[in-house]
Amino acid sequence: MQDEDEVCREVLQIVSLVGDKWSLPVLGQLRGGRRRFGELQRAVPGISQRMLTVTVRKLERDGLVSRHVHASVPPQVAYELTGIGRSLLVATLGLGEWAAEHRVAIAAHRHRFDAN
Amino acid sequence: MQDEDEVCREVLQIVSLVGDKWSLPVLGQLRGGRRRFGELQRAVPGISQRMLTVTVRKLERDGLVSRHVHASVPPQVAYELTGIGRSLLVATLGLGEWAAEHRVAIAAHRHRFDAN
């Protein structure tokens, strides 16, 4: 099959969509519904203000989340999963199952390898 | 659900397994069976000798591929998918379908976003 590597390239593009350090945690938090900026920062442990800004901006650019501004004092900005974003989360669940199944074996193999 | 972010963390670990630039293309090439080092480098367009070495080393460490050395002159080293590696490839196929389905929409959305 010569379209095997094409599939790999497509998967790579998806990985580049959410493969950075914070995209998946943020998307996971949004799974529970619309969240405000500060809520997200508190819910995702360890993320800096800057990285949250960068991450949601990128996710919005790719159409995975939508941004809703309510002009008031103080200003309120909320983020929400789009249909595409939700479907992507669902697609990653398959990988989650794989992870739960093989994580231990991988860790063990890595440990054995490092013993040399 | 508080195990949602745990799933995200697990997926993140998988992504870190094959989320780099070359792991997926190399794994994809190995899908056809055992391949020698030079074959891999010729089959994966654009990869440097160094990055192929680094990539197969990492994949071997994680137990996704196995390394077979045939001591001879000139030396022959071949790589092969393990069971875990093959199952991981299968798991990524779901993402491949998602990619084929939504890639165009994402590109369009990104283009619209950049127009501002």
Add this chain to the structure above:
DNA sequence: CGGCATCCGGACCGATACTG
């Protein structure tokens, strides 16, 4: 042929300070 060592540019990421 297969692999390692070294150098280097750029991307990613965090901390901090400042703004509407």
Add this chain to the structure above:
DNA sequence: CAGTATCGGTCCGGATGCCG
């Protein structure tokens, strides 16, 4: 509250050259 701007550290990846 929700950003923006700047600086600095770290790591990935490419180029080159050498070794068994």
